[in-house]
Amino acid sequence: MQDEKNLIERAQKRDPEAFAQIYEAYFDRIYRYVAIRVGTQTEAEDLTQQVFLNALESIPSYRWKGAPFAAWLFRIAHNQVIDHYRRFSRVQMTALEMPVATHDPDPVDMIEQEMDIERIRGAIGALTDLQQEVISLRFVGELSTAETAKIMGKNEGAVKALQHSALGALKRALSGGRDNGKEV
Amino acid sequence: MAKKFEHILDECLDRMAGGEAIEKCLADHPEHAAELRPLLESAAMVREKSASLEPRPEFRSQAKQRLLAQVRAGAEAQPERKRFAIFEWHYRWAVAVAAVLLVLLIGGSTTVVASTNAMPDDFLYPVKIRVEKVRLAFAGSDTAKAKLQADFAERRAEELAKMAEKGKWGKVEQAAERLANHLEKISNIAARKRLTGKISQEDVARLTDTLAAYAAEHPMIFKRALEKMPPENKAIIVRLLERSQARLVEAVQDLNIAARLKANGLQSVEGLIRIMRGDKWLVGRDVVRIDENTIIEGTPLLGRFALVWVTKESDGSLLAQRIVLNVQ
Numbered sequence: 006m007q008d009e010k011n012l013i014e015r016a017q018k019r020d021p022e023a024f025a026q027i028y029e030a031y032f033d034r035i036y037r038y039v040a041i042r043v044g045t046q047t048e049a050e051d052l053t054q055q056v057f058l059n060a061l062e063s064i065p066s067y068r069w070k071g072a073p074f075a076a077w078l079f080r081i082a083h084n085q086v087i088d089h090y091r092r093f094s095r096v097q098m099t100a101l102e103m104p105v106a107t108h109d110p111d112p113v114d115m116i117e118q119e120m121d122i123e124r125i126r127g128a129i130g131a132l133t134d135l136q137q138e139v140i141s142l143r144f145v146g147e148l149s150t151a152e153t154a155k156i157m158g159k160n161e162g163a164v165k166a167l168q169h170s171a172l173g174a175l176k177r178a179l180s181g182g183r184d185n186g187k188e189v
Numbered sequence: 190m191a192k193k194f195e196h197i198l199d200e201c202l203d204r205m206a207g208g209e210a211i212e213k214c215l216a217d218h219p220e221h222a223a224e225l226r227p228l229l230e231s232a233a234m235v236r237e238k239s240a241s242l243e244p245r246p247e248f249r250s251q252a253k254q255r256l257l258a259q260v261r262a263g264a265e266a267q268p269e270r271k272r273f274a275i276f277e278w279h280y281r282w283a284v285a286v287a288a289v290l291l292v293l294l295i296g297g298s299t300t301v302v303a304s305t306n307a308m309p310d311d312f313l314y315p316v317k318i319r320v321e322k323v324r325l326a327f328a329g330s331d332t333a334k335a336k337l338q339a340d341f342a343e344r345r346a347e348e349l350a351k352m353a354e355k356g357k358w359g360k361v362e363q364a365a366e367r368l369a370n371h372l373e374k375i376s377n378i379a380a381r382k383r384l385t386g387k388i389s390q391e392d393v394a395r396l397t398d399t400l401a402a403y404a405a406e407h408p409m410i411f412k413r414a415l416e417k418m419p420p421e422n423k424a425i426i427v428r429l430l431e432r433s434q435a436r437l438v439e440a441v442q443d444l445n446i447a448a449r450l451k452a453n454g455l456q457s458v459e460g461l462i463r464i465m466r467g468d469k470w471l472v473g474r475d476v477v478r479i480d481e482n483t484i485i486e487g488t489p490l491l492g493r494f495a496l497v498w499v500t501k502e503s504d505g506s507l508l509a510q511r512i513v514l515n516v517q
Contacts, residue, residue, distance in 0.1 A: 021260045028253055040242045054252045061259055090494055121238045130492035134461060144235040150199055165195040172228040179231055
């Protein structure tokens with residue numbers, strides 16, 4: 006914790022090395038969090054890049070009060086995704102293109118992976134907004150319950166309860182159940 | 190007191206995140222194992238599959254270089270601030286207040302006038318940027334802000350061209366980044382106007398004229414500016430300019446939609462489709478009614494994002510005229 010505090014203080018003074026470390030620590034997780042919520046690789050890349058540029062711009066105003074830095078950064082990512090949805094509600098997306106990890110050259114495996122991702126994205130998409138958020142933050146962004154609670158503005162107990170209902174709904178959506186556990 | 194189920198579930202999830210097998214936690218909570226297993230397996234599946242969503246290595250590396258270039262550029266742009274390190278907060282306020290005073294009280298002062306023409310490699314450039322921020326803060330309406338953003342985008346385009354003439358590629362990139370941000374802000378304002386329709390025809394005409402003139406003129410300027418640019422810088426700038434262009438097109442489209450909404454007395458609602466029951470859908474927090482005349486673009490499914498243009502009926506219900514779905 007102390008190390009992270011020190012790192013952020015250095016980043017606030019525009020220390021490139023500190024930024025590089027923050028980038029390395031969070032880039033993949035932020036990318037995954039964004040990518041599971043949007044449809045294409047280009048969008049995921051643009052949004053992820055923008056998250057870090059926004060973080061760079063805003064980091065001088067970040068105040069260390071014991072609140073996790075991850076929560077602050079994911080909050081930026083969350084806002085970026087919401088803005089994206091607003092903007093892209095106007096666009097008809099006709100095809101999905103979200104290449105997954107490219108280190109596996111076997112096309113059959115790649116297609117299977119893409120189908121798995123689409124299945125998960127579809128299942129997450131069938132949840133309520135709050136359920137989507139808790140699943141994305143906890144299991145895609147790999148955040149702790151405490152960090153998730155900070156981002157969502159809830160207490161940990163509420164996040165645990167929401168996580169329970171979200172996983173139940175997700176399980177039903179993944180198994181193709183028509184009851185998708187909507188809680189309006 | 191017995192632990193609540195959601196606490197046990199959370200404990201098992203944390204243990205799994207730490208690398209422990211599902212079976213181990215189930216063995217510790219045999220009375221809940223049947224209920225826990227499918228939930229833990231669903232979480233494990235999301236974790237495992239989403240881990241395959243890796244950024245392209247070249248994108249990862251380019252994005253990092255670009256971010257670090259921004260960090261360095263920012264650090265170089267503010268060396269004089271170091272003297273004020275202890276009073277950083279006060280310093281920012283002092284500059285902001287000074288800029289406000291300059292703009293509001295002595296708007297024609299030499300400093301402000303000189304800074305208006307400052308280029309990114311000039312001493313007064315930070316004053317120019319600060320004055321722009323103050324003008325935006327005092328702009329009032331969204332439309333006035335959009336107009337100012339368009340003016341500032343115009344300035345960034347000029348700066349980009351000048352810096353390219355001088356071969357200052359770092360400054361070119363900074364100008365391109367700022368340009369993209371101005372157009373992004375315009376696009377966001379236009380998107381809000383599209384949803385609400387709250388914009389006058391005159392404002393739409395004025396803004397679209399400004400943006401159209403910008404779109405007509407600048408591709409050529411950029412093309413010339415980029416001709417001499419080293420290939421390693423070029424890809425980033427081209428991407429930024431493409432993003433700017435896309436935002437510009439979206440903004441013009443949105444403003445036109447906003448104008449049509451206004452002209453037809455339509456309102457819009459948006460959100461995820463939560464319930465579809467017969468002719469009634471719950472979109473976000475609004476129930477909308479569908480009839481045989483409703484135009485639906487895309488495939489409506491639960492969980493999809495929908496923008497719905499509605500008319501308010503005499504009984505207060507919302508009748509959907511057109512639904513646009515974000516097909517995912």
